[in-house]
Amino acid sequence: MDVAPFLALTRPLVIGLVLVCLGTGCDQTPVGPNHLSLPAPIRADLPFTYRAKMNRFWTADAIETFDGDQLHFVVVEGVAAVPRHSNVGREARQWLQGCCDRGELDVEVIAYDDFKRELGHVGALDEHGARVNVGLELLRRGYAWFDRSEGDYADEYRAAEATAREQAVGLWVDPSPIPPWEIWEQQQEELRAMVR
DSSP, X not given: OOOHHXXXXXXXXXXXXXXXXXXXXXXXXXXSXXXXXXXXXXXXXXXXXXXXXXXXXXXXXXXXXXXXXXXXXXXXTTEEEOOTTSHHHHHHHHHHHHHHHTSOEEEEEEEEOTTSXXXXXXXXXXXTSOEEEHHHHHHHTTSEEEOOOOOTTHHHHHHHHHHHHHHTOXXXXXXXXXXXXXXXXXXXXXXXXXXX
């Protein structure tokens, strides 16, 4: 029996249930939208950019923003953040929260993922007031892995991860950290085993 279609359909439900069981699933109380806010519609005119405020974030590479009365669910292209409840994950969220507190985010949407989330590049103000590429900074600080995609900033991302490894910062303090995609694959295998 092929369980792939079943897993594809139930994954958002399982993720939602897990988030409900864990509480809100995020670190902040939403500051802008309310129950009347609508998710931003899917647009065909890719790429496009917009300016938004951060509403909340799930991990350092998955954030919810709003502009006016529309919610945007954004995944930072090219990076896979460390788990949110790890020490490095907490540091990453604190750094990102600081960036978001300093001003609006610039979001360039380049695609949509399988869950209709916006995939793109996010710009924010760092602690020095400079506009930075969030994905690149996450890698430089050792808060994320380069996901090996060949996007717009692949060379810079690859170099930033290599430098963080050499300097043993963030997740690279651990000599053999486990990338999140290996954890996800293991979880998928466990789900498949439960369905069989």
